[in-house]
Amino acid sequence: MPRMIHIIGAGLAGLSAAVELTARGHAVVVHEATAVAGGRCRSYYDNSVGMTIDNGNHLLLSGNRAALAYARAIGAQDRLVGPARAEFAFFDLANREKWTLRFNSGRVPWWIFDPRRRVPGTHALDYLAVGRLLWAPRDHAVGEVIRFSGTLYERLLRPLLLAALNIDPAAGSAALAGAIIRETIAAGGKACRPLIAREGLGATLVEPALDLLGERNAHVQFGHQLHAIRFADEHVTMLDFGKDSINLTDDDAVILAVPPYVAATLIPDIETPNEYRAIVNAHFRMDPPDQLPPMLGVVNATTEWIFAFPGRISVTISAGDRLIDTPRDALAQTIWREVADIAGLPPELPRWQIVRERRATFAATPEQDARRPNARTRYRNLALAGDWTNTGLPATIESAIRSGQRAAEIITHS
Numbered sequence: 001m002p003r004m005i006h007i008i009g010a011g012l013a014g015l016s017a018a019v020e021l022t023a024r025g026h027a028v029v030v031h032e033a034t035a036v037a038g039g040r041c042r043s044y045y046d047n048s049v050g051m052t053i054d055n056g057n058h059l060l061l062s063g064n065r066a067a068l069a070y071a072r073a074i075g076a077q078d079r080l081v082g083p084a085r086a087e088f089a090f091f092d093l094a095n096r097e098k099w100t101l102r103f104n105s106g107r108v109p110w111w112i113f114d115p116r117r118r119v120p121g122t123h124a125l126d127y128l129a130v131g132r133l134l135w136a137p138r139d140h141a142v143g144e145v146i147r148f149s150g151t152l153y154e155r156l157l158r159p160l161l162l163a164a165l166n167i168d169p170a171a172g173s174a175a176l177a178g179a180i181i182r183e184t185i186a187a188g189g190k191a192c193r194p195l196i197a198r199e200g201l202g203a204t205l206v207e208p209a210l211d212l213l214g215e216r217n218a219h220v221q222f223g224h225q226l227h228a229i230r231f232a233d234e235h236v237t238m239l240d241f242g243k244d245s246i247n248l249t250d251d252d253a254v255i256l257a258v259p260p261y262v263a264a265t266l267i268p269d270i271e272t273p274n275e276y277r278a279i280v281n282a283h284f285r286m287d288p289p290d291q292l293p294p295m296l297g298v299v300n301a302t303t304e305w306i307f308a309f310p311g312r313i314s315v316t317i318s319a320g321d322r323l324i325d326t327p328r329d330a331l332a333q334t335i336w337r338e339v340a341d342i343a344g345l346p347p348e349l350p351r352w353q354i355v356r357e358r359r360a361t362f363a364a365t366p367e368q369d370a371r372r373p374n375a376r377t378r379y380r381n382l383a384l385a386g387d388w389t390n391t392g393l394p395a396t397i398e399s400a401i402r403s404g405q406r407a408a409e410i411i412t413h414s
């Protein structure tokens with residue numbers, strides 16, 4: 001029998017591993033517990049708004065090299081769209097001040113010396129402190145490394161790190177924050193262009209991958225939840241799916257690309273992150289007015305980011321655990337009041353949906369970061385993938401895709 005590689009989980013980590021392995025000519029089967037691929041990064045038809053929406057707005061940056069390589073590999077790079085330059089529009093709801101952060105392309109941050117490009121109310125020297133995050137020890141929180149108050153913090157670092165780490169930044173891992181700064185702001189504007197899947201996450205990052213895998217004869221089996229793994233000595237011998245099971249030959253291999261709380265039930269003695277943070281998204285069926293930018297950062301509000309899509313306005317709130325128990329309609333009202341005020345729209349609530357992902361990401365604290373396992377396991381035919389594995393990045397698309405590519409590399413050489 002030819003060697004078969006079983007990938008468990010069709011989120012972006014599993015899909016990127018499958019794309020990588022099939023490109024190298026390996027035979028692959030993907031086993032997905034649910035009826036759809038994409039995991040935490042998916043589109044679905046929503047009856048409340050009467051259109052296909054994403055579970056949550058997902059932002060990529062032009063410096064996300066693994067994610068962009070994956071988009072190229074599946075032929076979807078043109079579906080990630082954004083401005084030609086690294087620009088971020090902001091609105092302060094407390095004093096109605098508007099500004100646009102404009103990075104210059106190169107590594108030398110000239111923009112911090114230009115009051116028209118940097119954050120209003122800040123000085124060039126304020127930005128030097130950000131450099132401390134680049135060399136932060138792994139056991140430090142952001143709040144132990146930089147001052148978490150002041151205009152630069154409130155208007156730039158807090159929104160940036162809150163979105164990237166999905167945790168109150170002061171408690172977040174300084175090393176993970178440093179990794180984000182290193183790969184974005186410190187890499188220059190060419191790495192900071194915001195990119196959005198305008199036609200939806202499914203049409204951009206998921207369906208083209210499934211099409212490609214189909215062309216390469218890789219089967220994706222939906223509704224096929226892995227219940228248990230059998231081990232002998234240093235390798236996996238059987239995959240138990242409850243109603244059926246698969247015996248592995250000596251050459252076969254497995255990439256486990258499931259969330260951490262599932263991996264912890266399948267592998268003995270594995271340590272994984274075990275605390276999570278929520279992300280709340282509100283979707284409103286409404287044509288965005290021309291003056292609303294494709295993406296707007298909002299400070300001093302419940303709303304954190306407003307995204308303008310064709311026929312829809314969507315809002316993202318990170319580390320949204322405090323909003324999990326708020327009644328849905330009250331939350332929709334609060335968020336729409338802010339959006340309508342900012343965008344100059346009528347106060348009447350349009351058709352809406354609130355999506356609360358409770359375990360959107362692992363909690364990016366130094367303690368949880370220290371619990372992330374490496375992709376290579378002590379079993380010679382088993383590798384781990386997922387945004388929660390030890391990628392050195394917070395739980396993001398880039399982390400998930402890098403992890404999938406890394407697991408593919410390990411299995412290819414096992």
Ligand SMILES: Cc1cc2nc3c(=O)[nH]c(=O)nc-3n(C[C@H](O)[C@H](O)[C@H](O)COP(=O)(O)OP(=O)(O)OC[C@H]3O[C@@H](n4cnc5c(N)ncnc54)[C@H](O)[C@@H]3O)c2cc1C
Nearest residue numbers: 009011012013033039040056058059226386387396397400
């Ligand atoms: C609302 C929201 C907003 C986000 N915003 C951003 C953003 O703006 N930018 C960004 O970069 N990242 C963002 N993220 C994070 C990003 O979505 C994740 O990092 C990424 O999708 C994780 O992919 P993954 O493959 O590691 O895990 P998952 O997507 O969780 O995939 C795991 C897969 O395994 C399957 N599975 C589970 N158990 C089993 C089993 N026993 N057998 C078989 N299959 C199983 C699951 O059904 C799932 O399909 C956001 C996440 C959320 C929830």
